[in-house]
Amino acid sequence: MSPIELPPVSERVRSLHAQMTLDEKLAQLVGYWVDQGDELVAPMAGEMATSTKYEDASAHGIGHLTRVYGTRPVDPVERAAWLWAEQRRLREQTRLGIPAIVHEECLTGLAAWKAATFPTPLAWGASFDPALVEEMGRLIGGSMRELGIHQGLAPVLDVIRDPRWGRVDECIAEDPYVVGTIGTAYVRGLQDAGIHATLKHFVGYSASQAGRNHAPVHAGPRELADVLLPPFEMAVRDGGVRSVMNSYAEIDGIPVAASEELLTTLLRDRWGFDGVVVSDYFSVAFLHTMHAVAEDLGEAAALALAAGIDVELPTGDAFAAPLAAAVRSGAVDEALIDRSVLRVLDEKEELGLLDETFDAPPASIDLDTPEHRAVARRLAEESIVLLSNDGVLPLDARALTRVAVIGPNADSAEALMGCYSFVNHVLAHHPDVPLGLELPSVVDALRIELPGAVTDVVRGCDVSGDDASGIDEAVAAARAADVAIVVVGDRAGLFGRGTVGEGNDVDDLELPGLQRLLLEEVVSTGVPTVMVVLSGRPYAIGWSVDGPTAPAAVVQAFFPGEEGATAIAAVLSGREAPSGRLPVSLPRSAGAQPYSYLHPILGGPSEITSADSAPALPFGHGLSYTAFEHSDLSAPAESETGADLAVTVEVRNAGERAGVDVVQLYARDTYASVTRPVAQLVAYARVALEPGESALVRFDVPIGRLSFTDRTGSRVVEPGDIELWVGPSCQDRETSTTVRLVGPVHEITPSHARTVGVSIAEAARR
The missing domain is CATH 2.60.40.10 (Immunoglobulins)
Known part of the structure; x- marks a missing residue:
């Protein structure tokens, strides 16, 4: 076995490392989830919850503090005061005085109470505007830096391969170049603000079998090299990203968390990445519990460390006591630990943590400034895709006296938010806590946009379920109106708590519940009908753009965030012209999946098969109010x-x-x-x-x-x-x-x- 090569670091870091005991080294390679409770905000979090007390886990210091602001609704200023005090304790009361890296989710903005919520990444792709995404990243990073956060777990650079997968709303596009350019722009913005971005999920996660979360991946080496890897390579080479997170996937039988070929040979040796690789939550332990390539947590830790994972998140289930035992028994070479510790200390030096005094926490902070909202609104406007239009749009506000706003997403602020928004990711567990943001619904925005018209609001049906009792009322409201606006789509959530989001995979691509029936009944009235889809994935709605039950116009909005309703209203009224384009093909059916516009000749329709794989609308499609x-x-x-x-x-x-x-x-x-x-x-x-x-x-x-x-x-x-x-x-x-x-x-x-x-x-x- 060749000797372990240690990374080049400063003399200060090398001297600090030389003083460390094994326990102090391992402490730098783990996180601790101080606020972890029973809420399901990460896969199998309850099952993997640590029983180690924080005081014991941090006795020798700690590498990361996990989601200090993003686990529960905590007041940002009060929490900052706690964090500053805790960092001072680590500096003053541990032997080596090394503060912790604080990491948070930041996929649609900082995932914290009262923080601005931007459009979901699929909307970034629909905008085709890297410059604006970079501006957004810079604002998000600025908020994080003010709160003493150092690392953001974003962007997601998985290339969409199958819209049945629940995490499609976290992805940017089905085209690797669009993913790479827009994702790299986000990296630049976040890191310009002093926050280390984290690419995820490296690699192959989105190519899972049948669109199922945590399912095997059967991608060949060419698909991996030409489709799935290029966005990550761009963000490493062109974006200078400082952190990478592994995928949960196994590719051809090898879990990525145990793949030295991917995490070291490719990422570091070929691409020149010199940052820190962190594990996706619990993925080191999953080598034992889910992949069954390790007999115990100690062996799982050894496999991950040798492959190239430096830090175990969110806790130290494998890299703490089990890894310590493996080193002391001689099963693991301590040089592997030294390699990762030096990388972590180098990162902390780069972030300024080794010199930080933590003596002045913010006395006040605005995480949702007018500048945040202006960028959120611009990005939402640019991301809205006009799929079809017979001339009913833009609405003539002067001619409207009565408008029926119908559908389960018409009067819901939560329907504007993605799975990793704080509203849907965390506040769903705290129904009595206010949203903490100004979040107008589509109804609210239309009442402002169309002040001369009476607005009748009818839910009609729920996002999911089979209760049709409200459809007749919706039809009656439509008949009495000049135009009906039917707002349908998704409700984002985690692991069954929603129709899209992490763990919410589907085996068909019809609109959930009775929403298609609701829409068709409203269209049958003959009243001009506009269908607005608020969703986290593209649905098989070809019937809505071409057919006897097609509404007069169809507008697609991929979870457009806190200013999304205002943006939708502006596009419907014509105050803003639609300019979004489909970043993912609009599927014909679930049976035609997986599908990508990047298919070879045999991947498209032909005379030798009766199955038609062609999408209802192609990648790049989007109409305007001009030509x-x-x-x-x-x-x-x-x-x-x-x-x-x-x-x-x-x-x-x-x-x-x-x-x-x-x-x-x-x-x-x-x-x-x-x-x-x-x-x-x-x-x-x-x-x-x-x-x-x-x-x-x-x-x-x-x-x-x-x-x-x-x-x-x-x-x-x-x-x-x-x-x-x-x-x-x-x-x-x-x-x-x-x-x-x-x-x-x-x-x-x-x-x-x-x-x-x-x-x-x-x-x-x-």
Whole structure:
């Protein structure tokens, strides 16, 4: 066995490490969940709850404090005072005086009481706006830093493979480039504010069998390399992320938590990651209890540590006493522990913890400032996708005297929030505690947006269940109105407490409960009906965009957050034009899953099967209140396999009102040594245009965007024809051209940039 290589660190860190006993070392490699109780806010949390008292667990110091603000509804200022005092205790009353890293969830904003709640990541993807996501990340990081938090457990860079999976709302898109660019933007924003971002879930978690949580993953090495890994690589190489969290998954029989190939050889040796790998909650113990690759917790700890996991979260079930016993028995080389301890101490030095005095906790703090809300509103507005529209939208407020607002999500603030929002993740266990935020519902926002109309509110049915007793009342309200707005969709929660979210996987993709029946009954009245879907996954609602029971318009909003209702009302009224695009295909049916627009020829519909896998609406689809035209796509007729490509296209607003287009550049490698997708997004840009205005959009596309993993496992660009096109979705070719790549097979090296450069020049005004 080769000797364990220790990481390079400062002399200060090396000196501190040299003083440590084994117990003091192990204390730095575990977290402690001070507030853990009976609430189910993590998988199997109750079953894995530690019986060790905090005073005993932290006698030699502690690596992490787990979710100090995010486990129960605690007043932020009061909790900060406790935290500052506790950090002083660790500094003054433990032998080496090393403070703890405090980590929190921050997927839709800081998961703490009274903190701003932003749109869910699937909405980030629908916005196609990395710059705004980076701005959001910076605001979230600023709030965390004020509260003495150091590490955020986000973003999720899992590429969506199957919408039946409950955690789809935590993901950004089904396209790895969109996931990578937007996820990396979030990393930059959070880390600019001094918070270490944590990529999760590395890797393969979203490709689980049949869309089931914690199920086996059967991805081959090419799917892993070309689809699932690129977002993580971008965030490591381009984003400089400081922490990574392992996936719960097993890939081809090997749990990721025990995979040295992934956690060390790939992540560190090939990609150059030099931060800290933390375990997903209880995943080290799961090597024993769920994967059964370790006979006990000590063996589980040894496997995880050797693979490359440095810190066990949220507690020390395996890395504390069981690992100590394994080291003392000689079963585990203490050098493995030294390697991880040095990484943790290096991180604490980088965060400033070794010099922090903790003498001035905040006396007051606003976690939901006007700036937070402004960014939350902009992101919500940009993420709303107009799926269909027969002209009923935008609503003519002057002509409306009575509006029926119907549906289980119409008057619910919780329906605007994702699974990892504090409202749905924690407050659901504390029904008597106020939300702590201004959270208008869709009804509230429409009453403000349409002040001249009487608003009748009828629930009609619940999100789930089979009680149809309220549908007749909903139909009557619709008949009496000028327009009916039916708000349907999901309720996010955990492990059965909801219709989507962690552990809430499904075996069909119909709208839950009786919501389709409610919608069809309202449509049957003949009153113009607008369907608003508030959901955390795309549903099989093709019937709503094309068919005899289709409403006049369908609007998709993926859990748009605290300002989501205001954004929806603004889009319905026309005060804001919709500009969101589908970051995931709208499924035809559950039976057509798993499906990805990145499929090879055999993955699409054909004459040799009676099953149709084509989605109801394609990736990239989204309508506007104006019309955009794309023309004159231009690229070199011939280019070297190792040369980047300059591609230009003209986009024109041919409508009568201002709008934002998401210009989408797709490519197809017509013939290659391995099968290739029939379409692949290689670049995108948001372009705002006034009526009649045109712009010339230039994409500087790194040749690596056209690379793939060949039969030898190398990432290459091969000579041959590449079809390029721009259109309103992946399947619509509005303007196209072909580039012939010439020269030898070109192997892509890490030095190649992975992000496309975009420039937009005014071409003409008419």
